[in-house]
Every structure is written in structure tokens, then in C-alpha cells.
Amino acid sequence: MSSYIFPIKTAMITFPILAIFITIPFSLYQYRKYGYINIFRNFILYSFLLYLICSYYFIILPLPSVTDVRSLQAEGTQYTQLIPFNFIIDILKESTVVISKPSTYINILKERAFLQVAFNGILLTPLGIYLRYYFKKDLKKTIIITFCVSLFFELTQLTGLYGIYNAPYRLFDVDDLILNTFGGFLGYLIAPLFTYYLPETNTLDDKVDLQNLKVSYIRRFFAFYVDWFILGFIPYKDSDLIMQAIIIFLYFIVLVYFTNGKTIGKALFKIKIKGKHEKLSFKEVFKRYGLLYYGFFGINKLLFTTGDLNKIEYTNYIVIIAIIGITINLLIFIHFLLCMIKKDNRLFYEKFSDTRNIIA
Incomplete structure (x- = not known):
């Protein structure tokens, strides 16, 4: 669990710093596009930024202590996993669940292989929600964007954080692409459940009178x-x-x-x-x-x-x-x-x- 908490803590620390740097260009964009800054829109976009930072940190942290990670790896270390749905085999290998004993079903929630699959499945689920609710993307575009984001994450790992490290320190896994993309798809489907009581983003500016709006x-x-x-x-x-x-x-x-x-x-x-x-x-x-x-x-x-x-x-x-x-x-x-x-x-x-x- 600590491996999941650490990226979130790091994101919470770095988010305010990044927010300071983007505030002026971000405000400039809103003033020029909408003529004013809507507080609710700000909340949505800054929360989206925080989510993206957390997601990115999840796939790169913790960082290796040295850039020469190749010297720490065993000969023949595998950097890619290109067999689709291999995660099913991993779960079956490690699982202590006995089909005939329902009392053992709860054990799967504690097993590393299952938790890894569940995490990859929900990592980009919020992205699907944001894309449908705020950015008004249809299902096809949501799936494409989610897949591209997942591919970016996997390439980040495969390149050793863009060459900073002399070898990948995490596995490029085709299953991650599948699960991440499915998560985005799932997010698109369940978006109305999370946004039912939120205002429609295309109506945020309907009641704003720019002619009489004071300049802050x-x-x-x-x-x-x-x-x-x-x-x-x-x-x-x-x-x-x-x-x-x-x-x-x-x-x-x-x-x-x-x-x-x-x-x-x-x-x-x-x-x-x-x-x-x-x-x-x-x-x-x-x-x-x-x-x-x-x-x-x-x-x-x-x-x-x-x-x-x-x-x-x-x-x-x-x-x-x-x-x-x-x-x-x-x-x-x-x-x-x-x-x-x-x-x-x-x-x-x-x-x-x-x-x-x-x-x-």
C-alpha cells in the first residue's frame, strides 16, 4: 500500500508549485476564451491537473537511486511483456482462492497480482470521466485518448524515463495498455453517476453578463x-x-x-x-x-x-x-x-x- 501512497504524497507536494507556474498562462487562456474566470471551471481543471500528476507519478515512482540501473539488474532481464491477457495467468498462479470454498474469495483482495490488475484498471478511469463530462468527448475519442495516454506511460517506462536511466526499471506490459484503456472506457460509462448533480459545462457561461462584469x-x-x-x-x-x-x-x-x-x-x-x-x-x-x-x-x-x-x-x-x-x-x-x-x-x-x- 505504501507504494501507492508515496506517489500521492509527492503529487500533493509538487502540485502547488506547478500550479503557481501555470496560473498566469492558464488565466490568460480563460480570459481570452471566456472573457472571465469561472471558479467552478477552475476547480475542475485544477483537479484534472492534480489527477494527471498523480497518475504520472504512479508509473514513475519510486525512482531508482542510481542512473546505472542496468548494473543492478540480472542478466537477461525482461523489459517487455507482449502477450495479451497474461495477467489472468499471473492471478491464477498466485491466487489462494479455492473455487469450491467461497470463504477464500476474500483472499484475492490481498493478492499482489490481482491488486496490480485492479490498479491498472482504475488508473485511467477518472480520465474517462473527465473526457466525457468536461471535454465532451464521445466514446470513440475517449478510448483513443485513453489508449494514447497509456501508451505514453508505457513508453516512459520502456525508455528509462526518456534516457535518464540506462535501462528500463519497469516492465512495458501490453496488458497495462489493455487494462488502462478499459479503465477509460469504464470511466466514460459511469461518468453520469459522478456528474449527475454537477452543472453542465456548456452552460457555465450562459448567465454571465460580460458587459457589466467588473474587472477583478x-x-x-x-x-x-x-x-x-x-x-x-x-x-x-x-x-x-x-x-x-x-x-x-x-x-x-x-x-x-x-x-x-x-x-x-x-x-x-x-x-x-x-x-x-x-x-x-x-x-x-x-x-x-x-x-x-x-x-x-x-x-x-x-x-x-x-x-x-x-x-x-x-x-x-x-x-x-x-x-x-x-x-x-x-x-x-x-x-x-x-x-x-x-x-x-x-x-x-x-x-x-x-x-x-x-x-x-
């Missing part, structure tokens, strides 16, 4: 992150405040004005800035991003810059600037919390410029 802070943060990730490739010294001011002016003010509310990040996540009228005015854009970057972020930049001044005669000025900076940041933090509590997604610089984010 998470979506705005992703767009903000992409914008500054792009600007990070522009070579300039961190101490060159004038160059930074010029870059901000060109990217967040001039570009947004000429694109009528879009930066690259906002365009990717299908949002834009909206002013009083259909066309943004230069004044609205300048007020919005001038207050944010030259005002709020400018004060913070000045605060960190003064930390480099070590001359004793500047001590009083440093203390004053530090107090001002801390006070401003505290007030902005409180303002942000109040906006979240009131469910008002317009922050101070948006209210001052009378602009807001909308879904493009």
Missing part, C-alpha cells in the same frame, strides 16, 4: 505583471530616474492614449481603460497614470533612494521622507482594503481621473 483585481494584477515584465527587458540603470520617467510616459500614457486604453498586458487579458467618452482623452490618461507612477510610486522611489544617503546632514530629511512615505503607503493600503470591502474596484487614481477598467 487579480486580472488587473496579471496585466500589470506582464507590462512590467516586458519593460524589464529595456536596458537602463535603476538610478536613472529621468529614463524611467520617460519609459513610463511613453508606455503607460502615450501608448494607452493612442490604443484607446490598452497596454500589451491589458490587451492580452482583454481589458482596457474607459473614460467619460468612447475615446480616452490624453488628460484622462495623464491624470490616471501620472498620479499612480509619478505620484504614488514616485514617492516610494524617492523613499528608497534616500536610504542610500549616508551623510549625517541629511538625517533629518531622510526621517521626514520616511515618515511621509510610510504614512502614504498605509493610507493607500487602507484605501485598497476599503475598496475590496465595498466591492468598489476603482482605486484613488481611477476616481481622480474618472477612468475605470472594463472588459474589452
Whole structure:
């Protein structure tokens, strides 16, 4: 049993790390395809990801302690088993079940050969459920996809984890292909039993009004992150405040004005800035991003810059600037919390410029 628990524990540890790396591209895909993120759809897809990780770990873990596994194997070690339904012979060889004695039937649930067959039979059963329920695949496509996934698993074992090990450390078994594919088929058949009380995935977006849907802070943060990730490739010294001011002016003010509310990040996540009228005015854009970057972020930049001044005669000025900076940041933090509590997604610089984010 521990051989089955270990892969699950490992998957639970690595899943959050992988989820962090895929969150932004995954969110980008959903925003562009659906215009928003549906929490239930997120739950289904992330659970599907966790299931795939667990399945993969089941067929590769535990890993050998050395890459030279060939030296640990006996001469003539068999790497493939190509006889279909050989698992029946294995079960009969190891079984202590006596047909004439029903009391021995329970013993089969403890036998290695039977448990191995049962495990391979249910390994891809959830895949069949996911394929029918969420991905809307028919029976033929479900069987084909399940077989391909099973073949991928077997080739992973046959290649010694893609050449990392100099010989396979697990057997390529044609019975596994048969049992895994049957599991996917079974999953397809029983899917309605598991999804009866779940909403139909093709109706998740029916009642969503994208025109009146507010742009979440998470979506705005992703767009903000992409914008500054792009600007990070522009070579300039961190101490060159004038160059930074010029870059901000060109990217967040001039570009947004000429694109009528879009930066690259906002365009990717299908949002834009909206002013009083259909066309943004230069004044609205300048007020919005001038207050944010030259005002709020400018004060913070000045605060960190003064930390480099070590001359004793500047001590009083440093203390004053530090107090001002801390006070401003505290007030902005409180303002942000109040906006979240009131469910008002317009922050101070948006209210001052009378602009807001909308879904493009």
C-alpha cells in the first residue's frame, strides 16, 4: 500500500508549485476564451491537473537511486511483456482462492497480482470521466485518448524515463495498455453517476453578463505583471530616474492614449481603460497614470533612494521622507482594503481621473 501512497504524497507536494507556474498562462487562456474566470471551471481543471500528476507519478515512482540501473539488474532481464491477457495467468498462479470454498474469495483482495490488475484498471478511469463530462468527448475519442495516454506511460517506462536511466526499471506490459484503456472506457460509462448533480459545462457561461462584469483585481494584477515584465527587458540603470520617467510616459500614457486604453498586458487579458467618452482623452490618461507612477510610486522611489544617503546632514530629511512615505503607503493600503470591502474596484487614481477598467 505504501507504494501507492508515496506517489500521492509527492503529487500533493509538487502540485502547488506547478500550479503557481501555470496560473498566469492558464488565466490568460480563460480570459481570452471566456472573457472571465469561472471558479467552478477552475476547480475542475485544477483537479484534472492534480489527477494527471498523480497518475504520472504512479508509473514513475519510486525512482531508482542510481542512473546505472542496468548494473543492478540480472542478466537477461525482461523489459517487455507482449502477450495479451497474461495477467489472468499471473492471478491464477498466485491466487489462494479455492473455487469450491467461497470463504477464500476474500483472499484475492490481498493478492499482489490481482491488486496490480485492479490498479491498472482504475488508473485511467477518472480520465474517462473527465473526457466525457468536461471535454465532451464521445466514446470513440475517449478510448483513443485513453489508449494514447497509456501508451505514453508505457513508453516512459520502456525508455528509462526518456534516457535518464540506462535501462528500463519497469516492465512495458501490453496488458497495462489493455487494462488502462478499459479503465477509460469504464470511466466514460459511469461518468453520469459522478456528474449527475454537477452543472453542465456548456452552460457555465450562459448567465454571465460580460458587459457589466467588473474587472477583478487579480486580472488587473496579471496585466500589470506582464507590462512590467516586458519593460524589464529595456536596458537602463535603476538610478536613472529621468529614463524611467520617460519609459513610463511613453508606455503607460502615450501608448494607452493612442490604443484607446490598452497596454500589451491589458490587451492580452482583454481589458482596457474607459473614460467619460468612447475615446480616452490624453488628460484622462495623464491624470490616471501620472498620479499612480509619478505620484504614488514616485514617492516610494524617492523613499528608497534616500536610504542610500549616508551623510549625517541629511538625517533629518531622510526621517521626514520616511515618515511621509510610510504614512502614504498605509493610507493607500487602507484605501485598497476599503475598496475590496465595498466591492468598489476603482482605486484613488481611477476616481481622480474618472477612468475605470472594463472588459474589452
